[in-house]
Structure formats: structure tokens, C-alpha cells
Amino acid sequence: LGGGEGYGNPSEAGKTVETPPLLTVTSQLLALLAWIWGPRGRQALLQGTQPAAGVQPPTPDGPPSQEESSSYPAADSGEAPRSEAQVRQPPQLEEEQRAWHRLEQLILGQLEELKLQLEHQEEELGRLRLGVGATDSEKRVQHLTLENEALKQSLSLMRDLLLHWGPGPHSRDPQVPLSAATTQAPPGPHAKRSQGGCDVLVHGPLRLHPRPRRPHATESCGWPLWSVYSVPCSALSSTRPPAPPAALSVLLTSLSPQVSWALGALAAEGIGTQLSEEQQEPTMGCPGRLLELKGNIRVLCRLRPGTPCGLVSTEPGPGGTVTTCYRGRQRRFRLDWVFPPDASQEEVFRELQPAVLSCLRGYSVCIFTYGQTGTGKTYSMEGPPEDPGIAPRALQSLFQEMGAGGRHRVTLSMVEIYNEAVRDLLAPGTPQRVAVRQGSAGQGGIQVAGLTHWDVPHLETLNQMLSLGRSNRATAATAMNQHSSRSHALVTLTLRVASLPLGPGTAAGTLHLVDLAGSERAWKAGSIGAPPGDKDRARRLREARTINRSLLALGGVMAALRARRPHVPFRDSQLTRLLQPALGPGATAVLLLQISTRPEDLGETVCSLKFAERVGQVELGPARRRRAPRSGTPSSFSTDTQLTETPCTPTQSPGSPQSPLPDSGSGLALAVAESLPR
Numbered sequence: 211l212g213g214g215e216g217y218g219n220p221s222e223a224g225k226t227v228e229t230p231p232l233l234t235v236t237s238q239l240l241a242l243l244a245w246i247w248g249p250r251g252r253q254a255l256l257q258g259t260q261p262a263a264g265v266q267p268p269t270p271d272g273p274p275s276q277e278e279s280s281s282y283p284a285a286d287s288g289e290a291p292r293s294e295a296q297v298r299q300p301p302q303l304e305e306e307q308r309a310w311h312r313l314e315q316l317i318l319g320q321l322e323e324l325k326l327q328l329e330h331q332e333e334e335l336g337r338l339r340l341g342v343g344a345t346d347s348e349k350r351v352q353h354l355t356l357e358n359e360a361l362k363q364s365l366s367l368m369r370d371l372l373l374h375w376g377p378g379p380h381s382r383d384p385q386v387p388l389s390a391a392t393t394q395a396p397p398g399p400h401a402k403r404s405q406g407g408c409d410v411l412v413h414g415p416l417r418l419h420p421r422p423r424r425p426h427a428t429e430s431c432g433w434p435l436w437s438v439y440s441v442p443c444s445a446l447s448s449t450r451p452p453a454p455p456a457a458l459s460v461l462l463t464s465l466s467p468q469v470s471w472a473l474g475a476l477a478a479e480g481i482g483t484q485l486s487e488e489q490q491e492p493t494m495g496c497p498g499r500l501l502e503l504k505g506n507i508r509v510l511c512r513l514r515p516g517t518p519c520g521l522v523s524t525e526p527g528p529g530g531t532v533t534t535c536y537r538g539r540q541r542r543f544r545l546d547w548v549f550p551p552d553a554s555q556e557e558v559f560r561e562l563q564p565a566v567l568s569c570l571r572g573y574s575v576c577i578f579t580y581g582q583t584g585t586g587k588t589y590s591m592e593g594p595p596e597d598p599g600i601a602p603r604a605l606q607s608l609f610q611e612m613g614a615g616g617r618h619r620v621t622l623s624m625v626e627i628y629n630e631a632v633r634d635l636l637a638p639g640t641p642q643r644v645a646v647r648q649g650s651a652g653q654g655g656i657q658v659a660g661l662t663h664w665d666v667p668h669l670e671t672l673n674q675m676l677s678l679g680r681s682n683r684a685t686a687a688t689a690m691n692q693h694s695s696r697s698h699a700l701v702t703l704t705l706r707v708a709s710l711p712l713g714p715g716t717a718a719g720t721l722h723l724v725d726l727a728g729s730e731r732a733w734k735a736g737s738i739g740a741p742p743g744d745k746d747r748a749r750r751l752r753e754a755r756t757i758n759r760s761l762l763a764l765g766g767v768m769a770a771l772r773a774r775r776p777h778v779p780f781r782d783s784q785l786t787r788l789l790q791p792a793l794g795p796g797a798t799a800v801l802l803l804q805i806s807t808r809p810e811d812l813g814e815t816v817c818s819l820k821f822a823e824r825v826g827q828v829e830l831g832p833a834r835r836r837r838a839p840r841s842g843t844p845s846s847f848s849t850d851t852q853l854t855e856t857p858c859t860p861t862q863s864p865g866s867p868q869s870p871l872p873d874s875g876s877g878l879a880l881a882v883a884e885s886l887p888r
């Protein structure tokens with residue numbers, strides 16, 4: 211009821227303030243109520259008459275003034291209201307009734323006005339939602355749905371037009387329904403094909419059957435453009451069709467932009483004109499498009515197998531929910547996908563595969579596992595050799611997609627953050643501590659001095675490198691997990707098209723695979739049976755504290771991103787600093803939340819779900835493809851040096867501490883480094 215103050219807009223300050231109708235109606239209703247609850251109102255109600263004697267109804271201009279009210283006789287004045295009403299003269303009564311009637315009409319009119327205003331505001335809200343209020347993904351879905359509908363309509367109209375007015379002896383009789391014509395078409399590959407939910411008719415002279423062409427992303431998106439593309443130019447420019455009647459001419463005119471668009475696309479494809487790189491769809495389906503449709507932050511949730519507990523229930527699948535009952539309060543969390551405890555590694559990866567493959571087109575994708583310690587983050591990310599998790603499957607899928615052509619160049623780096631120290635897990639020799647510095651915006655805001663990047667040409671080598679990195683990672687037995695990861699591990703894969711001359715324009719996709727250390731209650735982490743003061747116990751406590759602090763910083767970053775604050779506190783921890791390029795504008799992030807269903811873990815489960823809920827509300831803006839920087843360095847965890855062309859050769863940034871030479875080190879790191887093909 212702000213009284214049209216203009217909400218601080220100075221341009222509105224001088225305007226005459228109009229009383230909002232809601233305020234007017236409310237004041238009148240309040241006056242009415244005041245009167246009803248007053249002595250005269252009560253009396254009138256008892257008598258069953260409308261206006262009480264001697265009472266002026268509230269005027270349309272508002273409730274009676276203080277003086278007017280006080281001039282009315284009070285209830286305890288000793289007068290008998292009944293007798294007063296009885297002695298009132300009929301003309302006076304009529305006058306009052308008329309006044310009440312006028313007021314009633316006025317209120318009804320104002321209510322009507324209010325209703326209209328509400329409708330208007332709802333419309334406005336709808337417009338605003340389309341403009342700014344909805345989430346990025348909602349807007350894209352709305353936009354694409356509209357686009358799709360328009361295309362469907364134009365497609366079906368065009369198809370009908372062609373069937374009615376197209377040349378050749380097989381032109382369909384306008385009276386024959388489309389379905390009948392479809393069944394009359396000759397059998398075999400020229401008869402009918404169903405694609406993207408849309409049938410394409412084949413007519414001999416029209417040659418409406420699709421010619422072989424490279425698969426288009428829209429096919430797997432279910433976009434019905436396939437058939438539009440398959441209309442040959444000659445069919446539309448043919449001189450054969452008889453002149454369409456006036457109504458169809460109008461229709462054709464209205465469709466002409468879409469027709470020329472379709473012909474343009476067809477020409478670009480048929481004549482061999484190259485679409486610009488931005489226009490090109492992915493060669494392996496439509497992971498980029500799909501990704502945009504699904505939203506650039508997605509939150510999936512996987513339940514750890516274990517004793518089922520009545521306090522956590524789920525509705526698995528897409529848009530699934532997890533319902534918790536904690537401290538007598540029931541909460542329902544909706545996520546983009548919920549995997550039940552018996553979900554296989556393959557099922558989980560299937561949902562992530564489009565994101566992974568979009569890296570080949572230059573998108574920056576970050577997949578991170580989050581959750582309480584012991585809930586299966588490492589199991590999901592790495593998995594046992596007999597049942598590999600996301601990372602090995604992602605690498606396999608990428609290499610499979612890249613094929614044997616050697617068009618792509620893959621660069622790998624791996625770091626861990628242990629007690630806020632960043633260590634290079636793939637440095638030749640023993641893991642080296644590296645320094646994280648502020649970098650330019652082109653480097654994603656950070657620079658990791660001394661980080662080793664490896665050119666990895668084969669999947670086998672890549673897997674070897676990863677197991678080397680994994681074995682270098684800090685783990686320890688805790689009360690919650692026998693092999694608890696005590697650090698956050700970040701694997702970064704940069705993919706560039708190598709067969710083209712390197713330089714600007716070469717798509718540089720990045721895949722970050724982040725296995726976060728588990729959040730844990732400090733008292734749980736420390737209780738490993740060791741006496742207080744024990745070194746191990748103190749170490750576990752310290753690790754738990756730094757892990758929790760960095761996860762808290764991650765929460766702070768997510769909150770700032772969600773609220774679109776101008777300052778995002780990426781510098782609050784090493785974890786958030788390193789994740790800055792992965793959570794920057796245009797990136798795609800998938801959070802895999804791992805939760806436990808054990809009753810004793812319920813508090814942590816609820817905390818994790820709340821975190822996931824907040825992450826799900828973050829918007830990173832539409833996914834953007836990246837191009838390799840001129841220097842050819844990876845787009846994340848950047849160094850200033852050029853990558854060497856030698857496969858599997860480490861490259862280090864300037865200013866890095868001197869790494870031990872391969873032959874001066876010892877242990878597993880050296881063994882694997884030496885075994886790498888050169």
C-alpha cells in the first residue's frame with residue numbers, strides 16, 4: 211500500500227499521488243466494520259435493519275471524521291437505541307438507505323476496478339518473467355518452446371501447400387486427408403519416414419525424401435526441422451504449381467521469412483557453404499543445445515546404498531525429490547535428477563554424458579561431487595576398476611567421440627588442495643606445492659604457477675596418469691570412512707582441435723572433474739579411537755576444519771552467484787579460487803550430491819540438500835563456447851608458457867619451483883612418468 215511513492219524513483223517524486231483503489235476500499239470496509247462493531251451497528255444488527263438509527267454511513271470520501279463520530283451518542287449514554295430507531299421518520303430512513311446503496315455500488319465498482327488492475331498486473335508479471343524474472347533455463351525453455359511451435363506450424367502449412375500445389379502427377383487431391391495420402395505413398399525408403407515426431411511424405415518428382423547429409427543436432431533434439439531441410443530448393447521454385455488462391459497467397463507471404471530461412475539453411479548445407487563456427491551444430495548430436503535447455507547448473511543427487519531409513523524418502527528420476535523428516539520437520543527438496551541407492555555407475559554417467567561431450571565443442575564444464583564424508587563421492591567419481599565411475603567413463607567417452615583421427619589435442623593437469631596448500635599431483639617426482647595467483651580475465655581470473663600440464667594422446671596413458679594422481683592424493687582412515695579423501699582433487703582436461711592451425715578460432719573446451727573432500731562434523735572426524743592429544747587425532751581434526759572452511763567458502767560463492775552480487779568471494783579459499791574459471795559466466799556446472807540415508811547422518815543429509823538447493827538456484831548465464839587463447843595454453847589453471855607439441859611431455863609455468871628431474875625422483879610417480887610414451 212505504498213501510496214504510489216514511486217519506490218524512490220526521483221522522476222516520480224513530483225507526481226500527484228493517487229490513492230490506490232485497494233486503500234480506498236479497505237478504508238471503507240474498515241469504517242463499515244467499525245460501525246458494525248460499534249453500539250449502533252450492534253443494535254442495528256439485532257434489529258435486523260441495515261443502517262442503525264442516527265448513524266451516518268461512511269461517505270464515499272472515507273470514514274466519518276473524529277468530530278462526526280464523537281457527535282454520535284455513545285452506547286452507554288442511557289438512550290434506548292431501539293426506541294430511537296422506532297421514532298425515526300421514514301424520509302430520513304429512506305435517505306440513509308439510499309446512502310448505503312450508493313456506498314455499496316461504489317465499493318462494488320472499486321472492487322471491479324481492483325480486479326481489472328490485478329489482471330493487468332498479472333499480465334505485466336508474465337511479461338516481466340519472460341524478460342528478467344525467470345531463470346535462464348526457464349527463459350530458454352519458453353523461448354525454444356515458442357520457436358518450436360512456430361516452426362511446427364509453418365512446417366505443417368508448408369507441407370500442405372506443397373502437397374496441394376506441388377508439381378507432378380502425384381499431387382495430392384485436396385480432399386484426401388493427409389494420413390490417407392501418406393499410406394498411399396509407395397513403400398520402401400521413399401515412402402514415409404518418421405523423424406522428430408513428424409512424418410515426411412515422399413513424392414517422386416518432388417523428391418521430398420531426405421538426401422544423405424551429416425547428422426544434425428536438431429534430430430536428436432526432436433526438433434522438426436529435419437523435414438524442412440529436406441525440401442529441395444527446386445520444389446519451391448518450380449514453375450509447375452498452379453496459381454494459389456488468394457487465401458493461400460496471404461499465407462505464403464506470411465510464411466516467406468521462414469521459407470527463406472529454411473532455404474538459406476538448405477543452401478548452406480547443400481551447396482557446401484560453410485556455416486560460421488558459432489552456427490554449426492555439434493557433430494556428435496546436440497550436447498551443447500541440450501545442455502542449454504537443461505540449464506547451466508544442474509544438481510543431481512545419488513543416495514548411498516545402506517540401510518533404508520523411514521526418515522528419508524525419494525521420488526527418483528528426472529525432477530525427482532528427496533523428503534526428509536528431521537527434528538519433527540518435514541522438508542522436500544526437488545533436484546534435477548535423483549538416483550536411487552541401487553542406481554548403477556552407468557546410469558549416473560548417462561545423465562552426465564551430454565555435458566562431458568559438449569567440451570569437444572568448446573564448452574567449459576565442471577562436474578563436482580559434494581556430500582558428507584563416506585557417502586560415495588570418490589566411488590561415483592572414480593569407482594572401482596571393475597565398475598568405473600564418472601571420470602574414467604568420461605575420458606573413454608571423449609576419446610571414443612574424438613575417434614582415431616587425432617584431430618584433438620588433450621591436455622591434463624591434476625591438483626589437490628590439502629590443508630589449503632595446492633599440490634601438483636602430476637609433477638614429475640613427488641607432488642609439488644604450487645602457487646595460485648591472480649590472473650587475467652582471459653585466464654579465468656587465476657594463474658597456477660608451476661603446474662604441470664601433460665599432452666596426453668591416448669586413453670590408456672590418460673588413465674595411467676589419473677591413477678598416478680589418485681595414488682598421490684592424501685587419504686586416511688577416519689571413523690566415517692576407511693579410505694577417506696582428506697583433500698579436494700581437481701582434474702582438468704583441456705581439449706582443442708589440433709589438426710587445424712592452432713590459434714584463435716580453435717575451440718578449447720575444458721572439463722573439470724572435482725572430487726571434493728567430505729564435509730564432516732569435527733567431533734566425528736576426531737573420534738578415531740585415539741586419545742586426546744594424539745598426533746593423528748589432531749591432524750584429522752585440523753583436516754576436517756580446513757575442509758569445512760573451504761566448503762563454507764564454496765557455499766559463500768554459490769550464495770553470491772545466486773544473488774547476482776557484484777562481488778563473488780572467490781578468494782576466500784584455495785578451492786574457490788581454483789574453481790573460479792569453472793564457475794564463471796558461460797560455464798556449465800553439474801553438482802552430484804551424495805547423501806546418506808542413515809538416521810544418524812540425517813542432520814548432515816539435510817545440510818547437504820540445503821546446499822544443493824542453493825546451488826540449483828545459481829545462474830551462470832547461457833553456456834558459451836570458448837576459443838583457445840592465442841598462446842595455446844589451457845583455458846583453466848593457466849600458465850604463461852606454450853604447450854609443447856611432444857605428446858605426454860610435461861610443461862611448467864615460469865616461476866615454478868624446480869621439479870625433480872624424472873630420473874632424480876623415486877616411487878610411483880617416477881615409474882609412471884617414465885613409462886609414458888614419448
Ligand SMILES: Nc1ncnc2c1ncn2[C@@H]1O[C@H](COP(=O)(O)OP(=O)(O)OP(=O)(O)O)[C@@H](O)[C@H]1O
Pocket residue numbers: 513514515551581582583584585586587588589590691693694695696726727728729804
Ligand atoms: N553406490 C555405491 N555402491 C557401492 N558402494 C558404495 C557406493 N557408494 C559408496 N560406496 C562405498 O562406500 C564407501 C565410502 O565411499 P567413498 O570413499 O567414495 O566416500 P566419500 O564420500 O568419497 O568419502 P570421503 O569424503 O571421506 O572421501 C566405499 O567403501 C565405497 O565403496
